[in-house]
Amino acid sequence: MQGARNASPGMPAMQLFLDTASIDEVRAAARYGVISGVTTNPSLLAKEGGVSYRQRIQEIAAVIDGPISAECISRTADELVAEARELASWHPNVVVKIPIDAEGLEAIHRCSKEGIRVNVTLIFSANQALLAALAGAAYLSPFVGRLDDVGHDGMELVRQCVEIVETHGLQARVLAASLRHPLHVTQAALAGAHIATIPPSLLPQMLKHPLTDVGIERFLDDARKAGLLKG
């Protein structure tokens, strides 16, 4: 992780990943030193006007020295494994994303046995998360916002994933995904998510507080009165 120190020895600090395929957004966020990885998906890539996926992943990996998720689009286990090998060959930091279904579960198992790190995506239940973790997933991605959209408590799934992983000493890390607003990030941190992947628009929203702006203005006024500042 780029700037943080662990609160207690042996306990990894929570990490923030950026959820984008835009190199400009990655560069803009990287300067703060709070982004430890990047997640991409076909929908995010589609916004990038036909750029090669491989080239974009390599550009991102040159800016962020951490896990970069690239998503598989194959639908059978054999094809998923072949595609995962290809994506993983693009850069040593690539983590391949595989959706959780029957073919996906077999592919997760086979990839993890080969040493390819897998981020299991489109997780909407605790049992999907358990199966993915048992198959050897490196990351579990519960989709918070999309569960909220259909009237469920997306953050409760994050809590359940964390509890399952920690109760049973599983290796997988819980990566809260489909986060839509700053409160989601706070809630993911409090739920014990190991990682939250955030759309770039959330970063300034997390940072900003009107009372901070008012406070800065007040201090500047007083600094003028005290003669510390001219004009």
Ligand SMILES: O=C(CO)[C@@H](O)[C@H](O)[C@H](O)[C@H](O)COP(=O)(O)O
């Ligand atoms: O990689 C992941 C999760 O591992 C993310 O890119 C994940 O696909 C995105 O967070 C979601 O697709 C965004 O979901 P939504 O806000 O569009 O519903």
